[in-house]
Amino acid sequence: MPSAGAGKAGTADWYRNFGTVDAPASSPCYAEWSVGIADDPELIGRIERWPHNKRQPLLILAAARFLGAKITPYAEFREFLMARWDEVSRIVLSRATQTNEAGRCATLLPSLAAIAGSTGRPLALIEVGASAGLALYPDRYVYEYDDGASVTRLAPRTRDSSPTAAGGPPVLRCTVKGGVPLPAELPEVVWRAGIDLNPLDISDPDDVAWLEALIWPEQDFRRDRLRRAIAIAQQDPPLLVAGDLNEQVESLARQAPQDATLVVFHSAVMAYLDSSQREAFRSTISRLAAERGCHWLSNEGHTVLAQADGSTVVPEMDEARLRGRFLLVQDGLPVAIAGPHGQTLEWLWGSFPG
Numbered sequence: 001m002p003s004a005g006a007g008k009a010g011t012a013d014w015y016r017n018f019g020t021v022d023a024p025a026s027s028p029c030y031a032e033w034s035v036g037i038a039d040d041p042e043l044i045g046r047i048e049r050w051p052h053n054k055r056q057p058l059l060i061l062a063a064a065r066f067l068g069a070k071i072t073p074y075a076e077f078r079e080f081l082m083a084r085w086d087e088v089s090r091i092v093l094s095r096a097t098q099t100n101e102a103g104r105c106a107t108l109l110p111s112l113a114a115i116a117g118s119t120g121r122p123l124a125l126i127e128v129g130a131s132a133g134l135a136l137y138p139d140r141y142v143y144e145y146d147d148g149a150s151v152t153r154l155a156p157r158t159r160d161s162s163p164t165a166a167g168g169p170p171v172l173r174c175t176v177k178g179g180v181p182l183p184a185e186l187p188e189v190v191w192r193a194g195i196d197l198n199p200l201d202i203s204d205p206d207d208v209a210w211l212e213a214l215i216w217p218e219q220d221f222r223r224d225r226l227r228r229a230i231a232i233a234q235q236d237p238p239l240l241v242a243g244d245l246n247e248q249v250e251s252l253a254r255q256a257p258q259d260a261t262l263v264v265f266h267s268a269v270m271a272y273l274d275s276s277q278r279e280a281f282r283s284t285i286s287r288l289a290a291e292r293g294c295h296w297l298s299n300e301g302h303t304v305l306a307q308a309d310g311s312t313v314v315p316e317m318d319e320a321r322l323r324g325r326f327l328l329v330q331d332g333l334p335v336a337i338a339g340p341h342g343q344t345l346e347w348l349w350g351s352f353p354g
C-alpha cells in the first residue's frame, strides 16, 4: 500500500517510521530490518536509485522474502540483500504491493447479505483493485464472529465446503462490536469479476509465491488463510480484467446478469488513486446506481477520506477514531469501522440505517 510517510521527509524517515510505527505489532523482524535500513546510508542510497513508487519498505522486504530471506538479525539480512541485490532490484522493479486478503470478506459479509436480503435477489460482484480476486468468494468461506459473549459461525452450503488441496475453506475470525447485523446465512453469489491494473494469476506459481511473500514473516495464520483461499478460487477461477478501474468498471458491469443485484466493492485500493481519479470513480458509481441499481461498498483507510479541496468524503468521521483501521461505507453511508485485514468490525448503527 502506498504510504503518506514518503513525503518530503525522505527515504530513511519512511523506513524508520515503518520500522517503529507500522511494523512492530505485527512483525518484529520487519521492524528490525526496516530500522536497520533507515540507519544504513549505503542501502538508502541504493533504494533512492529506484523510482519513487518503488521505494516503499514493504516492497523491498517482500522481494527479499520472495528470494528466500529467512527471519534473521539485521546483519544477516543485510548480507543477503547485498549478495542478491540485482535480483532484489529486478523483483522490486517488476512487482508491486498487491496483498490479497481474503479475511476482508468477514467485514464485507454483513453488508453483502443485507443488500441481497433487501433486493431478494442473488448477488453479482465486481471488485475493483482485486489483485488475485480472493475477496470475490464471500459465499465460499467459513466465518466466526465473536462478540465477546458468543461465537456465530456461518458456513457455505455443503457443495461449496468440499475439502481442497489446502484442507478446506479458510475460517475467517472476526471480533464484532456495536451490534453488527450478522446474517442467518451466506448470500448467494451468481457472478463474480474483478478489475486490476495487474491481475495476479492463482494458477501461476510465481504469482502465488509473490502473494505469500507479501504476508509479513511471523503471520503464519495469514499464509495458511491465503493458501486455503487460493485453493477455493482455483476450483472456480475468477474473471479478472486487466486495466484501470475507472476505464473498465462500466463495461464489466454491462456483463453482469441483469436478474442479479450488482455490488461494486473495493478494499485498500483508493489510496493508489489521486483525488481526481477517486472523484471520477464516485461519479461512475453514481451513474451505475441510477442506471443499473448498482450498490457500492467501500472499505478503505483514512488517507482516502480527505479530498484535494480540503473537504472530506465522510465529514462526520473523525480520522483519529480510525487509528489504522478502515471505514466501511455502504452506498455512501459509513456503517462500520473495520480491522484492515478483516479481524474486527465495529458497527456504527443499531442496525442498518433505513
Ligand SMILES: C[S@@+](CC[C@H](N)C(=O)[O-])C[C@H]1O[C@@H](n2cnc3c(N)ncnc32)[C@H](O)[C@@H]1O
Pocket: 001, 096, 097, 098, 099, 100, 101, 102, 104, 128, 129, 130, 131, 132, 135, 195, 196, 197, 198, 243, 244, 245, 246, 266, 267, 268, 269, 272, 273
Ligand atoms: C493492496 S491491493 C488490495 C487487493 C484487494 N482489494 C484486497 O483487499 O485484498 C491493491 C490493488 O489495487 C490495484 N490497483 C491500484 N490502482 C488501480 C487502478 N487504478 N485500477 C485497477 N486496480 C488498481 C493494485 O494493482 C493492487 O492489486
